[in-house]
Amino acid sequence: FCATESESFFVPAFPVQAVDTVAAGxxxxxxxxxxxxxxxxxxxxxxxxxxxxxxxxxxxxAQTSLPDLETFQRFLENNSSLPNLN
Known part of the structure; x- marks a missing residue:
């Protein structure tokens, strides 16, 4: 959930198989x-x-779990049809 001065909205979590949440935040x-x-x-x-x-x-x-730019962009492209992402 995010609220700014002009809007508030909810962005759902991406469905993934979580194995370690260290460094996710x-x-x-x-x-x-x-x-x-x-x-x-x-x-x-x-x-x-x-x-x-x-x-x-x-x-x-921790550091090893942070995605590189290529992996990040591919993940966004592959999940762009999820609801509430645009």
Whole structure:
């Protein structure tokens, strides 16, 4: 859930097989910050954060679980049809 001065919305979690949630929040925050820095909307930034956090949860460890850009982009492309992501 995200609320700004002008809107509030819910972005569902991406369905993944989680094996370790260490660093999922760090991945979320990092992707959110990058998206906002790039000028994306809050909604899209939360989607980016959710995607990065979901990907991080699919790997064991902290730094080793953080997705690279190619993996991240492919994950977003493969899941772009999920509801409430646009």
């Amino acid at each position: 760090d991945a979320f925050n990092g992707a959110l910050a990058v998206a906002l820095t790039k000028g994306l909307s809050w909604r899209q930034a939360v989607v980016w954060g959710s995607a990065a956090g979901a990907l991080a949860a699919t790997q064991v460890g």
